[in-house]
Amino acid sequence: MVDTTKNTLIYSTYGRKMAKPVNPNVAGKMLSKAKRPLLVVGSEIVDNEQLIEKVVAIAKKGIPVAATGHSITALVNKDIGAKYINVHSLGHFLGDKKWTGLDGQGPYDTVIFIGHKKYYLDQVLSGIKNFTDLKSVAIERHYMQNATLSFGNLKPEVHLEALDELIENI
Template identity: 85%
Template sequence: MVDTTKNTQIYTTWGRKMAKPVNPNVAGKMIAKAKRPLLVVGSEILKDEKLVEKTIAIAKKGIPVAATGHSITALVDKDVDAKYINVHSLGHFLGDKNWAGLDGQGPYDTVIFLGHKKYYLDQVLAGLKNFTDLKNLAIERHFMQNATLSFGNLKPEVHLEALDELIENI
């Protein structure tokens, strides 16, 4: 089992709530139990073909994908349910309890983030943390203090191992 809860050093923090570190097996089970999960993927996945493969593997578990930045380019013709949206716009929409989601089926209950620049995602997560009741899970390589649950700061190879374990548990 990959331990992703150890290194949670941060340099700044906002608000009184901070993410709890989570191991990949627990995160995978949480995603599996979610009624309406959404995987939000950023363009950082394009820097490593293995991250693209992990993203597709998660999506093929039946989880719809919100592709932000130019991450959609890696998901075209891969037989996944991916739709393009700007990450900051998505953060705004996720805060609206009446938003029908990207597929028109209703609001999401669990939002999973992978492949974003830390400084962009921190802004979105701060809004979600302070103004919604959504569970959000950062399966990023860096600890995201504004998420509900987050992996710790991981080396790239450990991050890939953690994603494999997460996928096994979905």
């Protein structure tokens, strides 16, 4: 088992609620029980074939994908039905209880993030944390203090191991 709960050093300010560090097996089981999860993928995956494979594997578990930035270029021919949206716009829409989602099937209950620049995602997660009831899970390589649950700061090879374990448990 990969321990992703250590090294939760933060690099910016934080509020009164901090993300709970989570191990991949726990996060995977939580995602498997979510009624309407959404995987939000950032452009940091574009030049990393291993991360693209992990994203595709998660999507093939039945989790819809929102591609932000230029991540859509890496996912367009992967047969996972990724939909493009700007991450800041998505954060705004997630706060609207009447929004029916990217697929028109209703609001999401759990949002999973991977492949984003920390400073962009931190702002979006702050809005989600303070203005919605959504659960947010950051399976990023860096600890995201404004998520509900987050991996700690991980080396690239440990991050890939953690993603494999998460996928096994979805």
